[in-house]
Amino acid sequence: MMMVLLAALVWSFGWWLNSRLANGSNSDRGAVKLLVPVIFGITVLVVWELLVRGLQVSMVILPAPSLIVERFASSLPILWKDLSQTFLKGALSGYVMGCGAALLMAVAVDRSDFLRRGLLPVGNFVAALPIVGTAPILVMWFGFDWQSKAAVVVVMVFFPMLVNTVAGLRETSAMQRDLMQTYAASYWQSFFKLRLPAALPFIFNGLKISTTLALVGAIVAEFFGSPTVGMGFRISTSVGQLALDMVWAEIVMAALAGSFFYGAIALIEKSLTFWHPSQRG
């Protein structure tokens, strides 16, 4: 009971601290903006820990954060192996292939107005479909190893990337294109100097959407069959053994990988599209 009371106390203290910070005079400072969500996160973790211990929640339902951290630290080698199988081999190679193919396809499609008109609605439609469902088929075709996971990722990221890039390549105004023409620029010159840079914000939007899709695709594809290594494999077998601390450790790993991947793309975006209004603010 003490623990539960303590949890309530910690929660109210965290909330009080945050409301002081958020409504205080320094609330526009960068440090405060960072501090408030961090305090919130820590409060949630502490309350979680205290409640699980205080109410004696079974480990099968919800393990305490401390147990998850312990498990994470003690099974780092396994987690790393799973990560390299699922993320580095499956998701990343599929991501590069899928986004690259979509980019090339978009450039080709962009030359024909007819093709673009036809492909955009189809692409938009396909991008909204549950493409993960192709996983069992692709696992059947490419076997259990990472190749099939990469194939699922390729199919998943292709259409969102294609639609975004095609939209981006339309971004230049007639005035800008006319200017390039008065410079007697060839198609490829105006492509590399004007239209590709102008399309970059859209391309990066597609790349950022695709980071999450890539991880989702690689993990879900492993539910349909995988070698005895990989994040999806570990999650489904650990769930079967009711080793929920391992599942949570794996999810923490997936979250870290996903955030780093997204962050890396966002960082590249920042350095390449520094001129765009959304990056200057």
Next chain:
Amino acid sequence: MRSFLAVLTVLAAIVAIWYAACVPMNIKGVLDAAERGGAEVMPATSKVRRDMGTFGLVAGNTFAIAQTWEQDRPRLPAPHQVITELWKTTVMKKVTSKRSLVYHAQVTLNATLLGFVIGTGLGILLAVGIVHSKVMDMSVMPWAIVSQTIPIIALAPMIIVVLYSIGVQGILPKAIISAYLSFFPVVVGMVKGLRSPDAMQLDLLKTYSANTNQGFWKLRLPSSMPYLFTSLKIGIAASLLGAIVGELPTGAVSGLGARLLAGSYYGQTVQIWSALFAAAILAGLLVALLGMIEKLVLKRMGMAS
């Protein structure tokens, strides 16, 4: 009209590529079957054929091309096979039958819709809280954004097992996964929408001495509608995905995900493809339905563009 023609051309091209792809994908299976049936096959034994390129096989056995579109368990079923299967399992079967895709689609749809309603309801509530409370905005919003970069779907098997162990089964675990997936897009979109009135409009309401409540119902909520519908469309697609994936790890016996899983266990490729198409059609219908509601509502509110 021109766009319609272009879309048709692209679709026709996709179907043509599909038929063409069936030939090299299925040729080995067809030749094995033909050899067993006593027909003349170019390299006579399947052992030799295994090491040969598929295109060489096609060139050597042109008689087999037509059969690659008619196989019983092809690696890649031809479009008409999938459509026949779809027709057989939807129109020809009774809706209550376990072999009817309509039955399975309805099981998945129930979970999707329940999850979608829970997810969007909670999402809108949280968004309202975030817009009106600076503390909530600063504490929760960064986490809501970060959570979009996380493959949340990895949680699906665990949610199901945990709920099972405390005695919750059936539609609810799937619905919770659906709700979880549609929750964050709605929060982020709705916060953006509720913030979309500009300072001028907010000031105008202030000069009318409207209180926060009136400002919310008369200005913020109406102007958030376009954003809400955009995120609802993303949310329902995510919900359907969640419901399908939620059926995978439990070995569920009904639902589109269960059909996918059963098909992949027994090598029934045509069944997998038809389940996949059913899921695609369902997703398309749901998004189209929301699009229609959006058009009606926005027109009624005088915001149609």
